[in-house]
Amino acid sequence: MNNMRIVRIRDVADVKGGKRLPKGKQLITEPNSHPYIRIRDLGKQKILELNPEFEFVDDETQQSIARYIVNKDDILISVVGTIGLVGIVGESLDKANQTENCDKITNLRGVDKDYLYYFLTSSKGQYEISKATVGAVQPKLPLKNIQDLEFPLPTIETQVKISSILNKIDEKIRLNQMVNNNL
Template sequence: MKFDYRPLSDFTEVKGGKRLPKGSNLITTPNSHPYIRVRNLGTDKVLELTPDYEYVDDETQATISRYIVNADDVIISIVGTIGLVAKVGKTLDRANLTENCAKMVNIHGIDRDFLYYYLLSEDGQNAIKAATVGAVQAKLPLKNIQALPIPNISLDEQAAIADTLSALDNKIAVNKKINHHLEQIAQAIFKSWFVDFEPFGGMMPDDWREVPLGKVVEISTKTLNPQSCPDTILEHYSIPAFDETRLPVFEAASGIKSNKYIVDKDCFLISKLNPTTKRIWRPYCISSHAVCSTEFIVYQAKNPAYKDFYYSVIDSPAFTDFLLSHVTGSTGSRQRAVPSETLSFTISVPPDCIIADFCDKVASIYAYFEQNYLEIRRLRQIRDALLPRLMSGELSVADLSR
């Protein structure tokens, strides 16, 4: 089945965001004026307020208050990475919107979720690409957004398509929420045992040792030149992959131009690039060809059986503070931690029996965490396979039940 099309302007108004006034800057102190930027799009279907957001102060807010978004608006990036799409969640109702995005408001005659998925589909992204102008600074003009062709199908069919895809995204969201709680549980156990010493009467026992991190872990710099194996499909743990999905990207080595670190299941990674954004990763090693960006520090416990303990050390707020105090580069987008200096971080090491007991308690947490992310990967694959076929009319929802 092939669709007829109508312009997007038949279903919604398209309005722009607002640039901050000259001399105004975003603030990190939370208030009631969060500011949505392009970097907040591209990960989740529904945007919700997270600690990554910055804010507009009260004085600036008074000058840009006409450019807020409302819950359930659909927004799209129009500069930079063009064509990222999201729905506004309840926690960002009345948030401010960057001038690098546009919002679709007063949506009528079309299912909002269907609109979201269509704009993400291959057909939708091709239409967005065709509507983008500018050779030097590409931009998606508002009038071109209004003219985007939208499939003219019944609301019932739109809802059926949207419900099918939403069921997959909802399960992905549930798994992410569970994993967030699992991380908090593991961190709380570590804090209770090794920061507050609660099982030990609130004091560090006398038979514990304080040693530099380098005594118990080492940094691996085993390197692979992808051009030496161009036909190999690499399981690539990159900074963008972490930020977008926290899942590795599988890609041909021939398309990767720079050297990578080789990783395995005994490794754990933390980003040395811009450590103000915490990126800590336990590689899943789905394949036998796992590599990571050289912007990660690759740690390995000298005793692999204690990996979970030393991973928890690296995941602790104290280590994050240490990392941030040992960076090079000016304030901005290119600060880096110095890997060798992280090995001087002082940690409290209990007797082996206590480390083993802790690892036993958290092993199931981390196993469940990994299982959830591998299920997220499978759900994303199903969704991404269905999306273009449903949106092009090649496949109908009825076909899925046959």
């Protein structure tokens, strides 16, 4: 790979934090147009989509945390508790709210979202994330440390080829799991 360079996430994307619920506010189970993405919603599948396990914020709470929404194709990464869970925001969660325990990687420039997702979930990516984690009692992945994560960046064409192959493998695994579940 002659066109491979090592970049930091800050070179190709913006990283932004989430927002804690205001004091005294609780999530609600009654579905509305303000889903709230928590750490437990990450790490189950690559694309995060609304499902019955999601909780929501009420209209009033939504107004106070409205600057902390995610958009379709943003990449979320958990930064407290179970650190390093990753997911890509799907269509049904466009404009959803994000917990303060996740940061979003957004405004990608010259990097394929699937390629970056696969790097972050790879053993090398998870190793880099663990090296960037601080704190013994309550480990945390600081925003600046996510911005500083380094990864290999080939040409966009090569990124898309790599992502395409990995997507096909993921799809085969998903189909095999469905077959196994039916058996």
